[in-house]
Amino acid sequence: MNPKRVNQRQGSAIATIKDVAKAAGVSPSTVSNLLNARDHLMQPETRRRVLEAMEALSYRPSRIAQQLRGAPNLTFGLIVPSVANPFWGSWAAYLETAAHARGRQIYLCNTERDPDRERAYVEQLWADGVEHIVLSTSLPSLEHLRPAMDAGVQIVAFDREREETDPPELLSVSVDNEAGAWMATQHLVERGHRRIAFVSGAIRTVSRVRRFAGYRRALAENGIQLDEALVSDSPELGDTDSGSLAREAVHALFELQDPPTALVTINDMFALGAVAAIRDAGRDVTDVAVVGFDDIPIGGLISPTLSTVHQPLREMAEAVVALTINEARAGESLHSLVFAPTLVERESTSRRNT
Known part of the structure; x- marks a missing residue:
């Protein structure tokens, strides 16, 4: 039976395992094997038919029913400061892609780095059966999440290198932040700047x-x-208003008796705010060198294009998902991964200071 025709006849009705089995020409137990990661028991052609039937019928397995059967929850929680910063939107997209490739889904939460909101989101996700949470806020202490970790929630700290006080079960995935800022500053020194x-x-x-x-x-x-x-x-941290904070800060720097000739900014959104402040001051935007951090896509589209420190988000997302799944399946010890940043030289630092 053609599963597309079945879908057309059933209209918007919620499909069941029996519907999928009938459309694929298999037994309900065969569909159950696929849903519970026992697809090694079936032929590739059978697996293909079942997947096609599930797609055609828009079938979604019941998470509650799966948990009652002891099946693992295939959802990650993702906590970020705010997707108002495009970096966090890009990170969420890369992580979602990596998760979907392995049959996982993502719940996205914005917390403005507020510990109380983080704790509330983690507790709610845990209550919903989500056991793996990617925490992307880089707060120095995670004690507010200790009860959840003790209860079995796996916290994956992103953009936060391991601290000595961190619990041994914590997984950390980060770029080498110190090396990245060193690269940015060294680049400006090599361009002849001393007031950075x-x-x-x-x-x-x-x-x-x-x-x-x-x-x-x-x-x-x-x-x-x-x-x-x-x-x-x-x-202020400036996760949602980074551009305006940077603008005000650079205005103040330009009022100094000996103002800077170059700026190292904490991230690309601060860099964009700095560029706006340079224009506000009536200065040529290439007269004051600016380096960002993160390499968000818009940095390569503005004028002048933004020199920045690149984070390999695609590889980092793959690492988060792969290590978490391996940990869940094999019971291996958690890891701390630090990725190497790279400097991207563009027009915002093209002019030498003479």
Whole structure:
């Protein structure tokens, strides 16, 4: 029987395992084998027919029924600060793609890095049977999530390198933030800059502390004394209003008696705000060098195009999903992975300081 014809006759009715079995010409137990990861028991042609029938009928297995049968929940929770920053939207898209390729789904939550909201989301996801949560907020302490981890929730910390106080079961996947900021600062030094500012929201997340450390290290290695007046550290994190925070910070930097000639920004959204501030001041946007961090797509489309530090999000997403699934299936110990960043040189740093 053609499953597409079955779907047309049934209209919008919710399909069952029996409907799928009838459309594929197999028994309900065969469909159940596929749903419960026992497809090694069937022939490839049978598997193909079942999958085609499920797609044609828009069949969705009942999560509650699967849990009652002891089947694993195939959903990840993803917690980000705010998709108002396109970096987090890109990260969610890459993670979703990697998860879907392995039959998983994603629940997305925005928390503005608020520990109370994080705890509430984690508790709700856990109550819904979600056991694997990708936490992308880089807060220095995860104690607010300790009860959930003790109950069996697996937390995967993204954009947060491992801390000494972290529990051994925590999986961390991050770019080398210190190395990335060092690259950005070193690049500006090599372009002849000595008055290099660091533009950021509050430096109180693990990733931001590491990036600031990379900036300081590059200055020190080049014999440049750190000038606190060139460190713009807002009391706000700036996840949703990063552009305006950066704009205000750069306006203040330009009012200094000896203003900076180059800017290292905490992320690309801060870099875009910095470029806007340069234009506000009536200056040529290539006169003040700007380097971002993250390599969001818009950075290559603006004028001037943005020099930035690239994070390999596709590979990092693959690592998060693969390691989590392997851990769930094989009971292996968790890992901490740190990916190497790369510097992308574009027009925003093309002019040398002379």
